[in-house]
Amino acid sequence: MDDKRNLIFAVLLTGLILFGWPYVASTFFPTAVAPEQSVTEKAAPANGSDTGTSIVASAAAPKNVPLGNALKSSARILIETPKLKGSVNLEGARIDDLQLLTHRTALPKNSPPVRLLAPSGTAKAHFARFGWVGKNVTVPDDKSIWTPSSNVLTPEAPVTLSWINPEGQKFEIVLSVDKDYMITAEQRFTNGSAAEVEVAPFGLLSRNGQSPDPDSWNIHVGPMGVFDGTLTNVNYDEVIEAPKSELDYQTTGGWLGETEKYWLAALIPDQKVKINASFKTKDGFYWSQMVNANQTKVAPGATFSQKSRLFAGAKEVETLDMYANEQGIPLLDYSIDWGWFWFLAIPFFWILHWLFGVFGNFGVAIIGLTIIVRLFMFPVAQKQFASMAQMRAVQPKMKALQERWKDDKPRLQQEMMKLYKDEKVNPLAGCLPILLQIPIFFALYKILMLSIEMRHQPFALWLKDLSAPDPLTPVNLFGLLPFDPPTFLAIGVLPILLGITMWLMQKLNPQPMDEVQKQVFAIMPWFLMFIMAPFAAGLQLYWVMSNLISIAQQKWLYSRHPILKEQMAKEAEAKAREKAKAST
Structure with missing residues (x-):
C-alpha cells in the first residue's frame, strides 16, 4: 500500500512541477523585451x-x-x-x-x-x-x-x-x-x-x-x-x-x-x-x-x-x-507544437473539431470529448475500482499489522507483502489509470492551449473566451468591486469547481494511512485550484467535467461492488463511534 501511495504521490508531484512551473516562471521571471x-x-x-x-x-x-x-x-x-x-x-x-x-x-x-x-x-x-x-x-x-x-x-x-x-x-x-x-x-x-x-x-x-x-x-x-x-x-x-x-x-x-x-x-x-x-x-x-x-x-x-x-x-x-x-x-502541420503525445493530440483534435461542427459550441464539444475519453477509459476504471475494493477490504488487517509491527519496519513490510499475497491483492493495480491519464491529459492540454480553432470561442454565461482564463472571481465579488485582483489571486469559478470536485473524489477513495501523505493529499485539491487558475477556461472545463464523471462513475461502481459498499458502511459506523466518543 505504501508503495502505491508513494507512486501516486510522485505522479502528482511531477504534475505539479510540470504545470505549476510555467505559471511561477511567467509571474516571477518575466522574459526581457527587446528594444523597439x-x-x-x-x-x-x-x-x-x-x-x-x-x-x-x-x-x-x-x-x-x-x-x-x-x-x-x-x-x-x-x-x-x-x-x-x-x-x-x-x-x-x-x-x-x-x-x-x-x-x-x-x-x-x-x-x-x-x-x-x-x-x-x-x-x-x-x-x-x-x-x-x-x-x-x-x-x-x-x-x-x-x-x-x-x-x-x-x-x-x-x-x-x-x-x-x-x-x-x-x-x-x-x-x-x-x-x-x-x-x-x-x-x-x-x-x-x-x-x-x-x-x-x-x-x-x-x-x-x-x-x-x-x-x-x-x-x-x-x-x-x-x-x-x-x-x-x-x-x-x-x-x-x-x-x-x-x-x-x-x-x-x-x-x-x-x-x-x-x-x-x-x-x-x-x-x-x-x-x-x-x-x-x-x-x-x-x-x-x-x-x-x-x-x-x-x-x-x-x-x-x-x-x-x-x-x-x-x-x-x-x-x-x-x-x-x-x-x-x-x-508544416507540425509548426503546431503538439508535444510528446502528438499521436494522441492529433486524433483528439479531430474528434473535438468534429464535435464542434455537430454542436456549434466549443464548450459543448469539450464536454463531449470528455465523455468520449471517460468511456474509452471505463474498462480500465473498472479494474481500478475492483483493486480499490480489495484494498479497502484489507485495510483493517493492514491497520492491525501497523499497530503490531510499528517499531519494526522491515518486518512490517514482510507481513504486508504476505497479506497482499494471501488476499490476492495487487497494490499497484490501481495506478494504471493514473499512468494512462497522464498522456491523455497532456495531449488535451496541448489541444486546448494551442488550438486557434478555440481562440475567442464562447461557451455559456460568463465564459466568452475558452482560450482565456475564467474571468469571474469571488475575490472582487464577481466584478461588483471595482478592481482587478492580481493574477495569483484571480481564482475563477471553474478553478474553484475543480478544487471542490477533486476534494470530493478524494473522499470517495481509500485514505492514506501515513499522516504526512494524508495532509499532502488534503491540500492537493486547493493547491491545484491556484495552479490551474491562469490556464485556459477550456482546459479547466475539461478537468471539472472529467472529475464530475469520475465521481458519478465511482458512486455507480461502489454500488456494484458489495465489498466496497460493506466496507464503506463499516468505516462510517467507526467514524460515528469515534465522533460520539469524542463528544462525551
Whole structure:
C-alpha cells in the first residue's frame, strides 16, 4: 500500500512541477523585451561571389514611425483575399503589410483584425522580401523601386513586379496568392547583357524584437524550420548566444521562419534546390534567411526562373494539413507544437473539431470529448475500482499489522507483502489509470492551449473566451468591486469547481494511512485550484467535467461492488463511534 501511495504521490508531484512551473516562471521571471528599433537590409554587393546567408547589414537607428505614416510613405499594390488584407511595398518589393481578416485582436466583434506583418521603421516591424545575390551583376536592393503590372493582387489576378538595372538586365517577381495564407514568388532574371553572369535568389523574413507570446518548455515560440526532413525548434537565446549571433543550416527542401502561439511566418524554398539557411539577430532584430547554395550561370539573352513561397497566417490545423499533404511542404502541420503525445493530440483534435461542427459550441464539444475519453477509459476504471475494493477490504488487517509491527519496519513490510499475497491483492493495480491519464491529459492540454480553432470561442454565461482564463472571481465579488485582483489571486469559478470536485473524489477513495501523505493529499485539491487558475477556461472545463464523471462513475461502481459498499458502511459506523466518543 505504501508503495502505491508513494507512486501516486510522485505522479502528482511531477504534475505539479510540470504545470505549476510555467505559471511561477511567467509571474516571477518575466522574459526581457527587446528594444523597439528598425532595420534596413542590404543585398550582397554586385561583384560579390559569396552566396552565403549574410544578406542583412547592421541595424539603423530606431525610428518608431507611426504605422499610418509608414504605409503612406511609398507606392503600394493591394492584397485582397478572403482571409488576407494588406499591401506590397514597391520600394524594395517588401511584403510588409498583412492583416488576418478572420482573426480579431480581441473578443469584441468590432475589434481590428490581427496584424501579422508591418513595415520597416515601425515599432512592430515584421516583413518579407525576395531578392538576388550575384556575381558580375547589379542586383536590386531594399531601396529599388519596382514597377507593377497591376495595382491589386488577388487569388484570381497575379501581379508581376519588374526592375531593370543600368546594364539592361531584367529582374521580375511574379506574385500570386491563394484563398488562404500562401503567397508564391516566382523570381525571374533575364540577362540582357553581352556577358555571362551568375545569380542566386534569396528570401528574407525580418522582425523587430521577439514575439510577445512567451516561449516556454511546453509551447515553442520563436525560430523554427525543417532542414533535410528534420523539424528544428530554436530558442531566441540560442540565436543570441551562437557565434556571431547566427545559426546556419544547409538543406534541400524544407522551410524556415518564426512561429508564435497562433501565427506563423515561414519561407518555403523550391523543394528540389539546395539552400543555405540561417537564423540571425543583431541589436534586437531577428532574421530568417535562405539563399541558393550555388549561383546559377545565366548566358546572354537567357532567363533563369525559380519559385519560392511565403506562408503568413494563422496555424489552422486543416489549412496546414492541406499545405503539408497536398502541396508537399514537409512537416508544416507540425509548426503546431503538439508535444510528446502528438499521436494522441492529433486524433483528439479531430474528434473535438468534429464535435464542434455537430454542436456549434466549443464548450459543448469539450464536454463531449470528455465523455468520449471517460468511456474509452471505463474498462480500465473498472479494474481500478475492483483493486480499490480489495484494498479497502484489507485495510483493517493492514491497520492491525501497523499497530503490531510499528517499531519494526522491515518486518512490517514482510507481513504486508504476505497479506497482499494471501488476499490476492495487487497494490499497484490501481495506478494504471493514473499512468494512462497522464498522456491523455497532456495531449488535451496541448489541444486546448494551442488550438486557434478555440481562440475567442464562447461557451455559456460568463465564459466568452475558452482560450482565456475564467474571468469571474469571488475575490472582487464577481466584478461588483471595482478592481482587478492580481493574477495569483484571480481564482475563477471553474478553478474553484475543480478544487471542490477533486476534494470530493478524494473522499470517495481509500485514505492514506501515513499522516504526512494524508495532509499532502488534503491540500492537493486547493493547491491545484491556484495552479490551474491562469490556464485556459477550456482546459479547466475539461478537468471539472472529467472529475464530475469520475465521481458519478465511482458512486455507480461502489454500488456494484458489495465489498466496497460493506466496507464503506463499516468505516462510517467507526467514524460515528469515534465522533460520539469524542463528544462525551
